[in-house]
Amino acid sequence: MPGMAEDRGVDLGRELSTAVVMFHEAVGQHLGVSAGDQRALALIRGGPLSAGALAKEIGLTPGAVTGMIDRLEAAGLVRREVDPNDRRRILVGSTDSGISAHSGLFDELAAAMRRMATRYTPAEQAVIDDYVVRTVAILRGQTERLTERKQSGKR
Amino acid sequence: MPGMAEDRGVDLGRELSTAVVMFHEAVGQHLGVSAGDQRALALIRGGPLSAGALAKEIGLTPGAVTGMIDRLEAAGLVRREVDPNDRRRILVGSTDSGISAHSGLFDELAAAMRRMATRYTPAEQAVIDDYVVRTVAILRGQTERLTERKQSGKR
DNA sequence: GGATATATTTTAGTACAGTGAATTAAAACA
DNA sequence: TGTTTTAATTCACTGTACTAAAATATATCC
Structure with missing residues (x-):
């Protein structure tokens, strides 16, 4: 949607x-x-x-x-x-x-x-930091997923 | 620092x-x-x-x-x-x-x-959205700055 | 200490994306 | 209508980053 x-x-x-x-x-x-x-x-x-x-x-x-x-x-x-x-x-x-x-x-x-x-207030900055940290973690995980999928597809 | x-x-x-x-x-x-x-x-x-x-x-x-x-x-x-x-x-x-x-x-x-x-609460999400929007704007501005500097350096 | 293994570099060859100029086709103009 | 301009493609060439394999240097293992 x-x-x-x-x-x-x-x-x-x-x-x-x-x-x-x-x-x-x-x-x-x-x-x-x-x-x-x-x-x-x-x-x-x-x-x-x-x-x-x-x-x-x-x-x-x-x-x-x-x-x-x-x-x-x-x-x-x-x-x-x-x-x-x-x-x-x-x-x-x-x-x-x-x-x-x-x-x-x-x-x-x-x-x-x-x-x-x-x-931003300190509280807001904390929220933002939290968001960025989590986003980085997600991106890294997804990158790994793609990389692995590709490697397994190649062999 | x-x-x-x-x-x-x-x-x-x-x-x-x-x-x-x-x-x-x-x-x-x-x-x-x-x-x-x-x-x-x-x-x-x-x-x-x-x-x-x-x-x-x-x-x-x-x-x-x-x-x-x-x-x-x-x-x-x-x-x-x-x-x-x-x-x-x-x-x-x-x-x-x-x-x-x-x-x-x-x-x-x-x-x-x-x-x-x-x-995140709706209020927190609003803060995050605001942050992302502003970050995108900054990145675009900085990219333009670099691109222009490079072009002027080339000529 | 000599054979074997490991880390980097070198070399020769390949693949590919880019440029500049010529080519083809369509639009704009007078 | 004929000339000129504009848009995309084609062509020949170039530069560069890559691979595979050989060479070099050092470490490790009996």
């Missing part, structure tokens, strides 16, 4: 999704980084990763990951370091300049988001 | 952004449609568009758009129709099966979102 009142949240969600994706693409173009590479960057942001771990995480062959790291390194966004515990491994981590280049683009957005947050 | 309490909204926003993008990518892979083509699909969803309008909107050459429509058409997601008013033009519109294929993937997500919405 499209158009029902309770679907307003869904439609809003779709709009939000589109807006997020378009912003993301704009950031990528601005940094000169492809959409695929950005996924890697997001992972690396969470902490240094070995090339192999990265390959596994994003579903590419080791050779492809080498090229990807090359690109990101050339752009000054990440840095290779030899793993002291296992010198075959490299650890890929964010560079300071990479973080700030990225953050720089987000600064205005972050400022606008903070400004907006002041519109 | 990273880590401050008022940045919680920003960090949550980043997580939400990543989750949305990853979900979007999963949907694209599932439909066998590249990320770029999905932008076109989103535009077409809003109503039939001529090939030229599509080219202008997504910043590709007419030749590239022809190929893109070919791909989407081969996937059964869109349909070409000759514009009755100007027979040089074609209008690209969503197919029923394209809509349902797409919606199908979103159905579970939509259901989960609706289920989550029931957790």
